[in-house]
Amino acid sequence: MPSLSVADVKPGSKIIKDVVTPFGGVLFAKGKVILPRDMEILQAFMIELVEIEGSDAEHKTTDSNKGSAKTTSTKAAAIVKDRNSTPLHDEYDKMLALIKKSYRSVTAVTLPIYELRSQLEALVIHIKDYHVLKFVPRMLNEQDYNYHNAVLSALTSYKIAQWCNYPQKDWMQAAIAGLLHDIGNAKVDPSLLHKAEPLSSGEKEEMRMHTTYGYQFLRNVTAINEGVRLAALQHHEKIDGSGYPLRLEGSQIHFYAKIVAVADIYHAMTRARAYRKAESPYLVLEQILKESFGKLDPVIVQTFIQKTTELYTGTKIRLSDGRKGEIIFTDRSNPTRPMVQVEGGKIVNLAMERELNIQEIIS
Template sequence: MGKTNRPIIPKHTVLKELHIHVLQRFLVDFVDVSPKLSDGEPYVPEEKIQMDVIHENNQAKDSFADLYLKAVKEYKKWFSNWQAGSPINIQTIRNTIVPLLEAGVESNNHIVKLHHYSTKDEYLYHHSVSSALIASFLAKKMNLERGEWIQVGLAALLSDCGMAKIDPKILFKQGSLTEAEYDEVKQHPKHSYRMVESIPALSKGAKLGILQHHERLDGSGYPFALKSEKLHIFSGIIAVSDMYHAMTSERLYRAKQSPFKVLEEMMKAQFGRFNHEIVQTFITHMTNFSTGTKVKLSNNDLGEVVFIESSQPTRPMVRLQQNEEIIHLKNHLDVYIEEVVG
């Protein structure tokens, strides 16, 4: 009931997106609904749909690349709608993203090749989808339950939705940002949080992850310069995922880097800023080479992995294809793995 003592939405109303938006604005978390839809079909609650129907649909024909490219295309539409002032439609997002997350968590092969998809002109859209994939993959490897790693993935996807509130001239600027422009961009976690705070389908942890994904353990992050004791674990997972994809992608003002070179830099830079357990878990699972893995090195040599030291997972021993010579990359610091080729 509203303050006028009249119902906000009368009984027997067929719920549409507008009604759901109204309920969310009145901070109504849930309502009792009929056991049947307006077309007479039985109503199946959302969680059962996610576990049964969507999962069954995902068994089939769409490849990972198909699912990924569809998600980027849809995200671009959603972002345009948010720029125009539309609210976030979480169910539409789940229907597109959850099957992709389910496919992505199965293998690090998908994750390690994400940087090939992104383009500098459409980086913003690829970054959100790829960060969602990386974050859910990492969350699962940290043994979070299915519901949690899906929430982490959704939070990573929506962590930059507040960019829709930033002046497009700044957002898509070709050159470096001025200090004032960068200060405006640094407000996007607050904008993102405001856009999701009344969505009941997102957990408290997911919302904190969105708000805090640019904070750092030592207080050097933004927008609040929070320190470790105030940061939710979801924000730490998204922070690592966000940084990794940003560094491996081509952007308007920065060239992309090899995933394995980025992982090395993360190993060096993790202390004091990023959660050690999260970074270590990510590196361990991203460098889980098997003997015989074919790789391309930064000097364009091709080879195969023959031995990995656990203490230096990004620098295994490699047998070169051209002359069968075995080199240990830890002794050749100017050479690194460019990518896995087989």
């Protein structure tokens, strides 16, 4: 069957056979016409050959290559078994590749907002399968933290806008705000973003400039609304006026920024960074609840906690003392401290045993 090296594929070419990722998911379906942005995605997934309509190239496979392909297929199958391969994950990976490309080029070229929005729309089609506390991306590494934070914040911001009963027209805008809220980090010295040691006062000030840089990047992008721009500028503002960069208060902060602030804090704290380990999602929810007193919008926080925790009766977990179990009851007045049945049948009431917490959600 005719195949072509990815390096030789041209935008406008038509795929005649599904392009499959190493994880077993369909990256591009048969019949798709390759767009310029798709080249980056193919390279990100280390795809070497694509079967293109009208190609004269012949892909000759030796017995050795067949054996190698069989081994690769077996490894891929193992990965699929260990990590869910779903349409949500497939679209997530495409979104990740595109936002990574956008970060790397935003200082030199115009942000590809139409492509970003198109891929985000493809991603949120699967929003019903996205569970905030439970979803784990397939490819996680520390260097890609900012890109994962962008995509996860987009999904979570969409959910929050939906849960808080904002008009439907705001759901996607909130998601775009989540996707682009940290775009200003593209102008920050990369060594600061990944520094393991505490930042100096001067370095902290430079890091804080990402909000201003982000607004400046988005100011001239015509296909987004002002709320998205303001979310980039204001997502570190606090309702008591103690935030930055402008020390705004309450109603001065755009509600997209208030939504994104909650999503950003949750994903920042539950992901490993160079200077600290990932924290338990339930402990993070408790810390966000504390932040709601004078810092974060209390209605958004309470809605976020109630909605994220109501889905998990029967969820298998690991406690901070190492015991495994499953959630059997969640008290709506204390949603971050459910009752858990551990191995052996014992019931642990986390509302009473405050020294324990849910350290990890297993499945």
